[in-house]
Amino acid sequence: MLTEYETEVAREMQICNACRYCEGFCAVFPAMTRRWVFARADIHYLANLCHNCGACYHACQYALPHEFAVNVPRALAQVRRETYSTYAWPPTLGRLYQRNGLTLALALSAGLALFLILALLLNGALIHAPLAGNFYAVFPHRLLIALFGVVFGFSTLALAIGVARFWQDLAPGAASAPAVIEATHRVLALTYLDGGHGDGCNEADDRFTRIRRSFHHFTFYGFLLCFAATIIAMGDHYLLDQSAPYALASWPVVLGSLGGIGLLIGPCGLLWLNLLRDPVPGDPQQRPMDRGFIALLLLTSVTGLVLLAWRDSNAMALLLAAHLGGVMALFATLPYSKFAHGIYRAAALLKWAIEKRQKEVLI
Amino acid sequence: MPEASDEKITLIPDVLIIGGGNAALCAALAARETGASVLLLEASPRAWRGGNTQHTRNLRCMHDAPQDVLIGSYPEEAYWQDLLGVTEGHTDERLARLVIRASSTFRPWMHKHGVRFQPPLSGALQVAKTNAFFLGGGKALINAYYRSAEAMGIQIRYDMPVDALELKDGHFVAALCGGQRIAARACVLAAGGFESNRQWLREVYGQDAHGEWPADNFLIRGTRFNQGVLLKFMINAGADTVGNASQSHCVAIDARAPRYDGGIASRIDCISLGVVLNRKAERFGDEGEDFWPKRYALWGRLVAQQPGQLGYAVIDAKPLGKFIPSMFPGTQAASLAGLAHALDLPEASFLHTLNAYNAACRPGTFDHTTLDDCHTEGLLPPKTHWALPIDTPPFFGYTLRPGITFTYLGLKVDPTAAVHFGGQPSDNLFAAGEMMAGNILGLGYAAGIGLSIGTAFGRIAGTQAARQRPGGDHAH
Numbered sequence A: 001m002l003t004e005y006e007t008e009v010a011r012e013m014q015i016c017n018a019c020r021y022c023e024g025f026c027a028v029f030p031a032m033t034r035r036w037v038f039a040r041a042d043i044h045y046l047a048n049l050c051h052n053c054g055a056c057y058h059a060c061q062y063a064l065p066h067e068f069a070v071n072v073p074r075a076l077a078q079v080r081r082e083t084y085s086t087y088a089w090p091p092t093l094g095r096l097y098q099r100n101g102l103t104l105a106l107a108l109s110a111g112l113a114l115f116l117i118l119a120l121l122l123n124g125a126l127i128h129a130p131l132a133g134n135f136y137a138v139f140p141h142r143l144l145i146a147l148f149g150v151v152f153g154f155s156t157l158a159l160a161i162g163v164a165r166f167w168q169d170l171a172p173g174a175a176s177a178p179a180v181i182e183a184t185h186r187v188l189a190l191t192y193l194d195g196g197h198g199d200g201c202n203e204a205d206d207r208f209t210r211i212r213r214s215f216h217h218f219t220f221y222g223f224l225l226c227f228a229a230t231i232i233a234m235g236d237h238y239l240l241d242q243s244a245p246y247a248l249a250s251w252p253v254v255l256g257s258l259g260g261i262g263l264l265i266g267p268c269g270l271l272w273l274n275l276l277r278d279p280v281p282g283d284p285q286q287r288p289m290d291r292g293f294i295a296l297l298l299l300t301s302v303t304g305l306v307l308l309a310w311r312d313s314n315a316m317a318l319l320l321a322a323h324l325g326g327v328m329a330l331f332a333t334l335p336y337s338k339f340a341h342g343i344y345r346a347a348a349l350l351k352w353a354i355e356k357r358q359k360e361v362l363i
Numbered sequence B: 001m002p003e004a005s006d007e008k009i010t011l012i013p014d015v016l017i018i019g020g021g022n023a024a025l026c027a028a029l030a031a032r033e034t035g036a037s038v039l040l041l042e043a044s045p046r047a048w049r050g051g052n053t054q055h056t057r058n059l060r061c062m063h064d065a066p067q068d069v070l071i072g073s074y075p076e077e078a079y080w081q082d083l084l085g086v087t088e089g090h091t092d093e094r095l096a097r098l099v100i101r102a103s104s105t106f107r108p109w110m111h112k113h114g115v116r117f118q119p120p121l122s123g124a125l126q127v128a129k130t131n132a133f134f135l136g137g138g139k140a141l142i143n144a145y146y147r148s149a150e151a152m153g154i155q156i157r158y159d160m161p162v163d164a165l166e167l168k169d170g171h172f173v174a175a176l177c178g179g180q181r182i183a184a185r186a187c188v189l190a191a192g193g194f195e196s197n198r199q200w201l202r203e204v205y206g207q208d209a210h211g212e213w214p215a216d217n218f219l220i221r222g223t224r225f226n227q228g229v230l231l232k233f234m235i236n237a238g239a240d241t242v243g244n245a246s247q248s249h250c251v252a253i254d255a256r257a258p259r260y261d262g263g264i265a266s267r268i269d270c271i272s273l274g275v276v277l278n279r280k281a282e283r284f285g286d287e288g289e290d291f292w293p294k295r296y297a298l299w300g301r302l303v304a305q306q307p308g309q310l311g312y313a314v315i316d317a318k319p320l321g322k323f324i325p326s327m328f329p330g331t332q333a334a335s336l337a338g339l340a341h342a343l344d345l346p347e348a349s350f351l352h353t354l355n356a357y358n359a360a361c362r363p364g365t366f367d368h369t370t371l372d373d374c375h376t377e378g379l380l381p382p383k384t385h386w387a388l389p390i391d392t393p394p395f396f397g398y399t400l401r402p403g404i405t406f407t408y409l410g411l412k413v414d415p416t417a418a419v420h421f422g423g424q425p426s427d428n429l430f431a432a433g434e435m436m437a438g439n440i441l442g443l444g445y446a447a448g449i450g451l452s453i454g455t456a457f458g459r460i461a462g463t464q465a466a467r468q469r470p471g472g473d474h475a476h
C-alpha cells in the first residue's frame, strides 16, 4: 500500500514519463524513463535523487492552473520526509520528523541544560577567573570524550542502519569502481545543483542562480573542517599528548575557525534563500526541519567563534557550555534532522550511478 | 517588471506585439534589440502565457556539420526537400529558404536570451540530426524569453485579448482591446491559429451523416486562447490569406486528455504495436504502415472519420516497455472478452476482429526499431509491419480521439513579413508564427518546423516593425 504522498508521486511520474521534457535537468527523469511502474522503493529512490531545485516545476506545462496539477518538486519533497521518518532507526524515533522544529528545540534545550548544570556542578559557578582558554579546566577531557563518543556513536549507528535498510529496498546490485567514483564526485561537487545547464537552481521565481550551490558548499565543507579540527585535536591529545588550549596557529584552531566561518556564511545564505524561496515547488511542512537544522548549525558556528574570541575571559565556561550544548543537540539529532538528507541522497546518487551503467530493461 | 494589466496604456510604443508565444517573443526581442520601445499584449493570464509554444520541445535547424546538440549535418537542400515532401508542394520556396537559412543562426541568439539546449529526449532519437531540443521544453523556453524581455525593458501586459484593429488603407493605427485603444507606430500580429475556436472548427469539419458535428469531439492539444479572433478580423478586413483553410494538423491522442492543453503527454505511442478498432470493434487502417511519428497525423484524420470520433488501440503484454507509456494507465483485462467489456465495445465483433487479425499474422522476426517482416496476409485492411498475434495477457486498451495541433490558414506575407491587402504590402503591419506559417507549411508537418518559422519570421517582423520608429530607417 502506498501512502497518499507516494501515490501522488506515482501519478505525477506516470504523466512525466509520457512527457519527458525535463529529462535534462537532473537524474530523476532519466531514472524515471527506465521504469514502467513506480513501486514504493522506486518512489523513495526518485524522491531522494531530487534536490528540489524547482526547475521542473517552472518548466512544467502541466503545473497549476492545469488540471493535471503536476508539481514534481513538491511531490518528491513530501515523500523525502517520509523516507527520513520511515527509514529512521529506531523506528519509533522516526516520529521526531513530524514536529522537527520542536525536536531540535528540545534537543538544544537539553544540550544546553546538560552542560550548564555540569559546569555548575563541577565548578560551583558559571563565571570564573580567566582560565587562559583551558576548556578542560571546566569539563574534564574524559568526560567530554565519553559524552560525545556515546552520542555520536549512537547517531552514526542509527544513520547507518537507516541507510542500510534504504539501500536494501533499492536493490541496486554491485557498485563498480567507476560508479562509486562518479557518485562520490557528484556528492562532493554537488554537480546536479548546476541544473543540467550550468545556470543553477530556482529560488523566488523561474530565474536561475548558482548561489545555492555556493552556500551549500560553505556549509558542507565548513562542517567537515570543524569535524576535522575536532578529530585532529583528539589525535593531538592522545597521540602527541598535546592538549587544549591550542595556539592560534595550530591545526585545530585554524581548521575550526575556517570551518566555523564556513558554517556561518553557508547556513546564513541557505536560510536567506529558504526565506526567499517560492513556497509552491517545495513542501511547506518541511520548513521547521530545514530552518531548525540551519539554525542549529548557525548556533554551533557562532558560539564556537565567540568562544574562540573570548576564551581567555571569565565567561569561558558559559560560552563553552553554550557551544557544547549546541554541538550535542546537533549530534544527537543527526539521524532525526535534515542532516539525514545527505546520507539518503548520497545513496540514491550511488544507485543511479550503478543503474545507468546497467542495460536498460524496463521495469 | 511588467506593469499591471489594468493600468491604462498612454505612451505610444514604437512596436506593438499582439500575442505571447514564440513568434511574439521573438518579434518583441528583435524589435527591442534595435532600440525600439515595445509593448506586448498577451490574451491569457500570466499563468497560461505562451500559447502552444508551451507544449513544444524542439526546432528544426539547418547545419552543415555537427554542432553542439546536433549530430551529422542537415544542409539547406535536405531541409528544403523535406519541407517540399511533407507539404506536397504547398509552400513558397522563397519564404521557405529564408526560414531554412535563418535556422542556422537560431541557437546562439536563443542562447543569448536564456534558452538552453540538450541532446534529444529519449524516444526522439530519430530527429537528432535535424532538431535541436531545448532543455525543459517549451515552457522553459517561454520563461527564458519573458525574463529576457523584462530585463530589456519590454512592457508586457497579460489578460489582453485584442478584439479588433483600427486600420487605414492597410496601415495599422491602433489595437482595440476591451474598450481600450492602443495606438502604436507599427504592429506585429503573432496571435496563433484558430484551433481553439469551436465554432470555426465546426465550420471547417462540418456535420456528419448523423447530423453530428465531429469537431465538437476533437481535443485541442494546445492553448484555449488561440481563438483566431484577429485572423478572422484580418480576413474580414480584406487581408490576403494562404494555407489550407479546410484542414488542421490532427493526431490520434488519448481520449482522456483534457479538452485543451493536453500537450505531448496525451500521446499514445503503442498504436503500431497493436491494432486499432472503432466503436463497432472493426479495424479501419494499417497500423503498421510506417513508424508511428510518421503516421500519427494520418490517424488523427482516420479517427475523426469514425463514429463518435473514437478509436481503441489494443495491445497485449508483449510490447510493454517498447513504447513510451501513457499519461494515465491503460484499461487492463486478463482476457480479450474482458477487455471488450471494459472498453464497452461489442464483444462478438471485438473477438471476431481480433481472431481474424491473429489468424492472419504471418510469422516473422519482430523488431520494433525497423520496418520488420511481421505482417498479415489476407486481411483488410492489412497490417504491414509489427504484426504479432494479440494473445498474451494482460491485454490493454487505450481510447483515442482526434487532437488538433494547429490550423493551416494564415495571412499572406512577403519576405519582410508584411501583411498584404489585395496584393499590396502594409507599411507597418506584420505577421509571424502560426498566423502566417501557412505560407511555408500549407499542408502536412515536419517536426520542429513551427518554431523555426515563428523564430525566423518573428525576428524579421520585429526588426521590420522597429524600422517605423522615429529615427528608424523607414521613418522619413
Ligand SMILES: Cc1cc2nc3c(=O)[nH]c(=O)nc-3n(C[C@H](O)[C@H](O)[C@H](O)COP(=O)(O)OP(=O)(O)OC[C@H]3O[C@@H](n4cnc5c(N)ncnc54)[C@H](O)[C@@H]3O)c2cc1C
Pocket (backbone or CB within 6 Å): B018, B019, B020, B021, B022, B023, B024, B041, B042, B043, B044, B049, B050, B051, B052, B053, B054, B055, B056, B057, B058, B059, B060, B160, B161, B162, B163, B190, B191, B192, B193, B221, B222, B223, B225, B226, B227, B228, B229, B230, B262, B263, B264, B404, B405, B406, B432, B433, B434, B435, B447, B448, B449, B450, B451, B452, B454
Ligand atoms: C502539443 C504540441 C506540441 C508541439 N511541438 C512542437 C515542437 O516540438 N516544435 C515545433 O516547432 N512546433 C511544435 N508545435 C507547434 C508550435 O506550437 C507552433 O508552431 C508554435 O508554437 C506557434 O507559435 P506562435 O507564437 O505562432 O503561436 P502560440 O505559441 O500559439 O502563441 C499564440 C499567442 O497569441 C495569444 N493570442 C491569441 N489570440 C490573441 C488575441 N486576440 N490578442 C492577444 N493575444 C492573443 C495566445 O494567448 C498565445 O500566447 C507543437 C504544438 C503542439 C500543440
Ligand code: SF4
Pocket (backbone or CB within 6 Å): A015, A016, A017, A019, A020, A021, A022, A023, A056, A057, A059, A060, A061, A062, A063, A070, A072, B137, B265
Ligand atoms: S514536470 Fe511537467 S514538463 Fe517536466 S517531465 Fe513532468 S510533466 Fe513533463
Ligand code: SF4
Pocket (backbone or CB within 6 Å): A022, A025, A026, A027, A028, A049, A050, A051, A052, A053, A054, A055, A056, A057, A072, A073, A076
Ligand atoms: S526539482 Fe530539480 S532536482 Fe527535483 S526533480 Fe525537479 S529538476 Fe530534478
